[in-house]
């Protein structure tokens with residue numbers, strides 16, 4: 024029999040108790056806000072009444088979601104997914120709150136949630152309709168994605184006509200047809216350069232992808248084989264998880280599952296609050312990060328050819344009730360570069376880190392989101408007020424912006440004595456070595472070497488950071504096997520070696536980064552680019568430790584290596600161990616050699632026997648290097664973790680070398696360090712005296728243009744940042760640096776409190 | 782002695798950096814010990830040569846301590862006293878700036894150091910013992926960052942539920 028709605032051809036809402044999804048979303052927000060508990064759950068009745076059953080459901084779902092990721096991963100051909108594990112699955116409530124999530128790039132708990140929320144907000148329930156068996160796809164940066172290459176598959180889960188949730192799967196696709204090749208290319212400076220963007224589109228019905236979608240999407244990207252298998256991976260994983268959820272509902276009943284969904288999120292919220300209270304100290308933590316955007320003279324539209332700095336100050340407030348608040352007021356304006364981000368990507372990425380330090384358990388869900396709040400300035404680089412912003416290489420800014428937060432929380436861990444949890448920050452996880460064209464198999468393809476998934480880790484307060492091991496955005500990252508990369512990429516390894524001193528010096532060293540030297544080989548037509556930190560260290564060290572080293576590039580075009588190989592002459596091999604004393608050039612002639620700080624480039628033709636260095640950065644250090652155990656420095660020397668000349672100038676260690684074996688002279692070291700401490704007092708001045716001199720430089724506007732522009736942008740966007748700056752330096756009303764006075768492009772500079780006030 | 786998960790000896794070894802990796806790993810993997818702060822504060826107090834009660838360890842060499850007159854000040858383990866705990870101790874420290882290639886080159890190869898046109902390195906030393914207490918990598922003009930302002934009273938009263946340490950009567 025037909026219902027009245029069906030006779031009247033009106034759609035029946037798919038939410039619970041006859042509500043639309045939009046009504047459900049609004050209700051959850053309202054009730055959670057009013058009560059302070061997720062969905063107003065003051066008591067966890069299910070969990071308290073039957074804790075074992077409750078945990079059983081959780082374990083089943085969590086195990087199933089992790090298992091689906093492991094199984095689906097094997098479908099993929101892309102090394103980024105299959106080798107590096109750059110995929111993740113998450114299960115949501117009907118309103119898009121995350122319940123449980125897999126391992127992997129869990130930043131996408133938030134981004135996929137944002138996509139579902141977008142569909143709810145835009146009344147997808149009415150048009151195009153949300154039905155059992157539908158498949159949706161999204162990668163639109165401005166919907167809240169991280170960047171174009173993170174492609175989401177979203178599948179609704181229905182039970183007897185009611186929507187009981189969503190499952191989302193994401194993979195980092197190797198190419199999405201941007202103006203430059205690779206998944207995080209340089210080249211895009213506007214949304215329209217960022218590549219193929221799909222805005223929460225229905226791409227399949229009845230569990231089947233539509234043909235027009237398959238044709239259009241595969242024709243829009245380089246490396247269609249990877250694209251296709253990635254999509255199969257996501258769909259397979261989503262369907263596995265949907266089946267699992269339907270099994271659970273069958274077993275437990277729909278009402279119990281509904282109650283479970285609500286309680287597990289409230290439980291997650293409480294767990295988060297509890298951890299904050301257990302591990303930190305209430306108060307205010309401040310820091311700032313910087314990353315260079317050296318675009319002057321690059322092959323880009325004129326308005327984008329400009330040196331600038333992405334500045335991200337952060338203030339963590341841990342309130343009396345353990346509510347965690349992070350405010351980014353004073354951050355730089357968005358710009359004509361591919362390093363912009365969205366609010367969801369910066370906040371969601373913070374969970375990735377918190378899951379590794381503050382809340383190291385499997386209960387990471389949107390409960391944490393309800394236990395915290397963020398200050399995200401509109402118009403900043405992570406909240407552009409213009410849909411034209413480009414995002415393809417958003418990690419450039421994000422990994423810099425996040426690292427001070429780990430340092431901040433570490434001050435709390437230090438105060439409480441949890442020294443084992445301290446982390447001096449993360450490396451700028453770059454370089455991103457990318458390229459594309461017709462590869463050595465003759466196929467239209469692209470590459471993004473994910474070796475950066477294994478950079479140096481920041482030092483802790485009890486031991487050195489681990490070298491070449493991790494990236495904060497994927498807790499299970501890996502550098503991948505050379506042999507696999509060589510099969511997939513038209514590049515041969517001429518070396519893969521630790522880079523001495525790339526980790527920041529300290530009582531405990533930052534983990535070192537490393538270098539791969541790659542030789543062009545076999546591609547029919549190929550272009551390459553680099554994308555990493557260059558002129559700036561992205562973070563400070565902690566409590567006397569130094570930041571990880573800054574970046575540089577090395578590449579050589581039109582070399583004599585073919586001839587050298589034929590004549591069996593020595594070749595450039597291994598790492599670029601000491602860039603102050605370049606070794607490669609001794610065994611190499613080339614028409615062009617680039618050895619400079621230009622660590623971001625747009626694509627250039629790259630042929631056989633051309634060379635490119637992939638330098639993966641190191642992590643920051645902890646504590647005064649003069650406090651480092653001299654025996655550890657001796658070990659650093661013998662293991663080639665530092666260059667010999669820095670043993671003395673940085674660590675104050677006097678050593679002797681015999682046949683490549685280093686021995687530190689403990690007595691002479693003690694004297695040397697005493698002397699160095701004396702020198703410190705001689706060469707330093709009281710901070711207050713220095714402040715008077717620095718103030719003069721500010722009043723005289725004595726700083727490079729990019730530095731002045733950085734301040735001008737922060738001043739234009741934030742009164743608080745301006746007031747704090749002026750108060751600190753005791754500078755009067757009349758002094759100011761305006762963007763307009765710096766001869767920079769006027770395009771895109773919308774929000775401006777100086778102009779709004781006029 | 783109370784039955785603590787980690788006693789004074791273990792926590793002292795943690796501070797010394799002499800624990801074996803497997804011990805640190807166990808600590809990281811297991812639930813946090815609620816009494817850690819109490820034990821740690823006592824260990825830190827034993828390690829310093831002066832008597833002012835430590836309210837909170839603030840950094841590798843720095844502490845917030847209580848003075849007889851009730852003042853709370855930032856103090857170095859060498860005995861140097863900086864300022865009130867709500868002020869930024871860095872402003873009362875000594876500073877050295879690495880703002881050219883030569884100075885940068887004492888720490889990094891030139892190409893691996895920040896470009897002084899973009900960024901400088903600021904080192905903050907204790908004016909008495911010359912310990913390097915904090916390093917900032919910031920642009921020129923950047924205000925000295927006030928890293929941390931703890932809410933000590935809430936921490937003791939509401940979070941760890943311990944009485945504030947008191948100055949021992951002589």
Ligand SMILES: [Zn+2]
Pocket residue numbers: 842857858859860861907908909910911912
């Ligand atoms: Zn001192």
